Amino acid sequence: AVFSPPGNPGLRLPHSVFAAAMHVSFTCVAPQSVDSLHPRWVERPVNRGSCNCHPPALLPRGHLHSGTGDVLCFVQQDRGKATEAELQKRYGSDDVIFRQCDVTDSKQLEVRVVSPQGPTHVAVRALYHAHPLSAPFKYSSSLRATNVMALQGKGVFLTGGARGIGRGMTEALLSKGCRVLFCDVLVEAGKATEAELQKKYGADNAIFRQCDVTDAEQLKETFQAAVTQFGAVDICVNNAGILHEGMLDKVIDVNVTGLIRGSQLALEHMRRDRGGRGGVIVNVSSIGGLAPFYYFPIYIATKHAIVGYTTSWAKNPRNSEMGVKWRVICPHSVKTDILNLTDDQVVDLTDLRKHIQKLKEDKIMIEASVFAEAFIQMMEDHDNDGVIFDVKTNEGRYRRRQIVDADGVSNPFMCD
Numbered sequence: 001a002v003f004s005p006p007g008n009p010g011l012r013l014p015h016s017v018f019a020a021a022m023h024v025s026f027t028c029v030a031p032q033s034v035d036s037l038h039p040r041w042v043e044r045p046v047n048r049g050s051c052n053c054h055p056p057a058l059l060p061r062g063h064l065h066s067g068t069g070d071v072l073c074f075v076q077q078d079r080g081k082a083t084e085a086e087l088q089k090r091y092g093s094d095d096v097i098f099r100q101c102d103v104t105d106s107k108q109l110e111v112r113v114v115s116p117q118g119p120t121h122v123a124v125r126a127l128y129h130a131h132p133l134s135a136p137f138k139y140s141s142s143l144r145a146t147n148v149m150a151l152q153g154k155g156v157f158l159t160g161g162a163r164g165i166g167r168g169m170t171e172a173l174l175s176k177g178c179r180v181l182f183c184d185v186l187v188e189a190g191k192a193t194e195a196e197l198q199k200k201y202g203a204d205n206a207i208f209r210q211c212d213v214t215d216a217e218q219l220k221e222t223f224q225a226a227v228t229q230f231g232a233v234d235i236c237v238n239n240a241g242i243l244h245e246g247m248l249d250k251v252i253d254v255n256v257t258g259l260i261r262g263s264q265l266a267l268e269h270m271r272r273d274r275g276g277r278g279g280v281i282v283n284v285s286s287i288g289g290l291a292p293f294y295y296f297p298i299y300i301a302t303k304h305a306i307v308g309y310t311t312s313w314a315k316n317p318r319n320s321e322m323g324v325k326w327r328v329i330c331p332h333s334v335k336t337d338i339l340n341l342t343d344d345q346v347v348d349l350t351d352l353r354k355h356i357q358k359l360k361e362d363k364i365m366i367e368a369s370v371f372a373e374a375f376i377q378m379m380e381d382h383d384n385d386g387v388i389f390d391v392k393t394n395e396g397r398y399r400r401r402q403i404v405d406a407d408g409v410s411n412p413f414m415c416d
């Protein structure tokens with residue numbers, strides 16, 4: 001069965017209740033005027049053989065997955081080839097393929113837009129008109145059964161979002177259509193971030209609240225503010241963290257107690273068996289939650305605690321009944337203000353500075369925005385229980401590495 005959207009009689013979209021049973025997903029997207037006028041979208045129209053057909057040029061780089069067999073088609077040979085070369089460098093030559101093809105010619109479309117793996121791998125029916133404004137609907141479908149979490153419209157509560165990794169994740173979530181309430185102790189930075197993000201994503205979607213995660217009452221009120229604002233919190237990101245070896249209690253209060261309280265609030269709110277609508281709880285640990293580093297033992301202890309706490313919840317056999325997924329993220333080194341360390345904050349600052357310098361020179365240290373791309377990939381891929389995400393940023397490539405635990409641990413680690 002097909003239907004044509006109003007105002008676009010030439011476009012025939014599938015309209016079938018059997019789509020899910022056939023493992024076929026259909027998407028129709030109506031880009032907003034600002035997005036569709038984006039110069040890069042005009043330059044690089046790409047129809048993909050996956051279920052997501054947002055303008056890819058507007059998506060974070062990490063959005064295109066490796067191994068998903070995307071076929072791009074475009075009428076202009078030179079542009080298509082350039083795009084293919086760029087994407088193949090990033091995702092591998094088997095994963096992204098360009099074919100010159102005029103989508104107004106149905107024969108060309110059938111024959112050319114088929115990957116070397118055959119039509120069971122990729123099937124594309126794509127519509128593209130030369131000017132984006134003349135094509136308010138774009139549509140593609142895929143035979144691949146994927147389990148993608150749609151982030152559009154999700155309500156998010158995130159701590160420590162005024163700057164750094166938290167800000168990066170906030171912006172990435174907003175760019176996917178989430179509505180985010182982020183909190184922080186830094187009021188000026190929080191307000192400045194809020195103003196910038198509201199301009200881009202709308203005043204109702206990016207909201208800052210001053211909140212110290214070590215204050216249980218404040219945290220509860222702020223979480224509740226997100227529930228009130230968005231109707232529900234679907235994603236809770238406990239990201240706030242500090243590194244200071246001279247402040248034992250504070251580091252534990254922020255990194256462990258604050259994070260656990262945030263997780264508890266989210267779990268109680270999300271649990272389907274108690275009237276909630278489910279969700280995902282993401283806790284930010286560190287590579288220092290998986291291995292020892294002598295520069296900051298207290299900090300490392302707190303990050304191990306986060307991994308222990310989150311993976312223990314992830315083991316709960318009742319998670320599916322509760323409808324709650326648990327994720328723990330373990331970044332390696334990301335360029336943020338946490339690096340601005342003083343002598344009393346670490347065990348051996350001189351040595352650590354050399355180490356940081358080396359990580360920068362070797363390009364192992366990554367930007368928060370790059371980290372956020374991998375985070376989005378993890379959030380969208382709902383099939384990743386028990387998977388380690390290996391973020392090879394030097395190659396600009398994100399890939400699944402190995403199954404952590406055969407009995408279904410729900411904790412992909414994201415490591416650089």
Ligand SMILES: NC(=O)C1=CN([C@@H]2O[C@H](COP(=O)(O)OP(=O)(O)OC[C@H]3O[C@@H](n4cnc5c(N)ncnc54)[C@H](O)[C@@H]3O)[C@@H](O)[C@H]2O)C=CC1
Binds near residue numbers: 184214241258330339
């Ligand atoms: N940058 C890196 O290389 C790595 C960072 N991490 C973790 O990532 C998370 C984010 O850190 P970055 O963005 O790098 O540092 P950052 O210092 O730029 O950001 C941390 C944010 O948390 C906020 N915060 C601190 N205490 C708070 C409290 N009591 N209540 C509310 N907000 C509070 C800070 O004001 C700041 O905005 C932290 O948990 C950190 O441990 C983990 C591994 C590596």
Ligand SMILES: CCCCC/C=C\C=C\C(=O)C/C=C\C/C=C\CCCC(=O)O
Binds near residue numbers: 243333338339355359
């Ligand atoms: C060298 C460390 C750079 C970053 C220091 C500041 C904050 C780090 C916060 C983290 O959570 C990271 C924790 C541990 C990583 C420490 C060292 C990594 C070096 C590993 C290596 O080079 O093999």
